[in-house]
Amino acid sequence: MTWTDALEFLRGPLFRIAFLVFVAGLVYRLIRVVALGWPKDRVLSAGSKTKGVATTYAKGIGIFPFIPWVKQTFNGNAVTFLAGAMFHVGLILVIIFGTAHMLAWKSLLGFGWPTLPVPIIDWLAAATIVAMVALLVNRFTHPVVRKLSGPAEFLNWTLVFLPMVTGYLMTHHLFFRYEALFSLHMLTVDVMLIWIPFSRLSHFVFYFFSRTIHGAQFGKRAVTP
C-alpha cells in the first residue's frame, strides 16, 4: 500500500464514517440531555427572559472574549483569555476560510465561498498552534487549571493539536513527503471527529444551553447578565 492509497482511504471512506460518527454522536448526546426533562419555571418574572438571553449572547460572543476587563476576571487568567480567544478565532477562521478546507466543505455541501489569502491563513494557523501550546503550559502552571486537568483534558488537547500541527507541516512541505503528511493530517482529523461526541470537545453544542439558561435566569430577575 502506498501513501496515495492510504490517503484515498483516509480522506474518502474513513472521513465519511468519521463525519457520520461526529454528527450522529452529537445528535445522540443532545437527545439524551434534552430527554432528561425540563421542569417548567413557574416563578413570575420581574424582567424579560428574552432580553436577558439576547444580552448575554451579545456579551458572550461579541464583547466578552475581546474586552476581557468587562467581567473583571482577566487578571488571574490572562493566558486562558488571550490564548483561548486566539485559539477559537484562529481555528474557526482556518477551518472555514482556508482554501483547502473550503474545498473540502464544497465537496460535502456542494457550494463554496471566497477564502482568505494564504499568508493570512498561514499566520493564523501558526498563532493558533502557539496559543494551544500556551494553553497546555497553563494547564501545568495555573494552580486551578492544574487541579482540573486529568487524563481526559490532556487527551482532548492532544487530539486537537495533532490535526493542526500536521496541517501546518503539510502546507509548508516540512520533514516528510507531502502525501505522508496529508495522510497523517486526515488520520488525525478523522480520529478527532470521532472523539468529539465522546468528550468535552462537544462543549460548543452545550454552550447554547448554558448561555441561554444564564441569560434567562438573569433576565427573569431583571438583572443584566
Next chain:
Amino acid sequence: MTTTQIALDTFVAETGGWVASQLEACTRCGICAEACHFYQATGNPDFSPVWKIEVLRKAYEQRMTLGGKLKAAFGIEKKIDDQELIDWSKLVYEACTVCNKCSMACPMGIELGPLIHDVRSGLAAAGLVPDDLAAAVQKQLDEGSPLGVTDDVFADRMDWVQDDWEVDIPIDKEGADTMVVFSSIEIMKFPENLADIARILNRAGENWTLSSKGREVVNFGFYEGSHEHTALFLQKLIDAAEELKVKKIVVTECGHAYDALRWTAANLIDVPKELEITHIVALMDKFVSEGKIKLKKGVFDGGGGIGFHDACKIQRRGGHIEEPRRLLNILAPDSFRELTPNKEQGICCGGGGGVIAIKEADPYRFAVFGLKIEQAEKAGADTVVMACSNCRLQFLDGIQHYGSELKIKGLSNMVAEAMEGGD
C-alpha cells in the same frame, strides 16, 4: 443504604436537562475561580466554583453517561466514596455563599450557584450538613425559628418594640393588603428594623400586618439545600398569607429568605399566581416615587463617604439594584460612593448561604471580609449601607475581627430616620 448511595441518588434525581446540559458545557478552564471571593481571599484552588460541583459532575457522568461509566469501570476515575462527600461538605457549605457571581465570569454562562445548591441538596439528603447548620435547621423544625423566636418570644418582642419605640405593629390583621415577614436576625438582633419598617409602612398608609403563624421568613432548609425542609418552611408563609387573605408579601432585610420565597417557592410548592412577593427595598422606593413618604434630601451628607454593599441575594439574585441607589441619592447625594465592583458584579459579604452559622467557617468568612474592607477604603467610604440583616451581622463581626473603624447602617433605618414630619 449508604451515605454515598443516598447522595448519588439525589444527585441523579435532580439532574434533569437543566443540570446535565450545564455540566456538559463546562470546559474546565478555571476562570470561575477568579470570581469567587473565597478563592480570591485565600488562593486555595479547592475553592474554585467548578471544583465545588466536581462531585455532581462525577455522579452525573458515572451514573448517566457512557464515557463516565467506562472511566469508572477502568479505574481512570475514582468512584465517589463517603470520604469524598465529607470533604465536599466542607467546600460547599463553608466556602460558598451561593452568591452566584461565578456564573457571571463563566465563559459558558454556567449557573454555578444553583448547581452548588444542588450539591448541597444531595449532601443534605445524605445527612452531611455541618453540625452547626444542621442544629439550626433542627431548631427551626422544632421551635419554628433557628434563633429561638417561639410564639411567646415573638409576642414579647413585638410588645416590647411597640412600647419602646412607640409604634403600631398590627398582628394577624385580617383584610390587610400586605403581610410583612421579618427575619429572626432582625427580631432578635436588630429590633430597630422592626420599629423603623413599621413606621415607614404606617406613614405610607399601607394596610399591613404581621402574621404570628408566618412570622419566620428565614429558611434554614434553603441554606442546607433540603427541598423537603425548604418547602415546609415556605408553606408556612404561604398558608399564613392565604389565611389572612393578603395580596402581597414583603420580605424585609433578609437575602437568602428573599431568594427562597421570591425566586424558588413557586417551583417547590403551590404559590397563588396573584400573590405578589417583593422586597422592602423595592417597596420603600415605590413609596418615595409615589410620594407616599417624603425624605429629607441630603440628611446623611457631611459625615464622610457612604458606600452601598450589594447583597448577593437581594441585588444580583434579587434584581433590586437601582432601588437602593435611588434612595441613597436622596439620602446622601454628595457622600454616596459606589464600591468597585458593584451592582450585579458586587462582592458578597462572605457570611451568606448559611456560612455565618457554621463556626468552622469563621476563618474563611473573615478572610473574605477583608475584601469588603479593602473595597470600602478604596471608595473612601467610612460607612457602608446594606439592605440585608445577614450581611449586616457579617459586617459587624468582620469589623470587630479586623478592628476596623467602618460604620454599618441598614437602609430601612436610614429611610425611617429621614422621613419628613414627626410621628
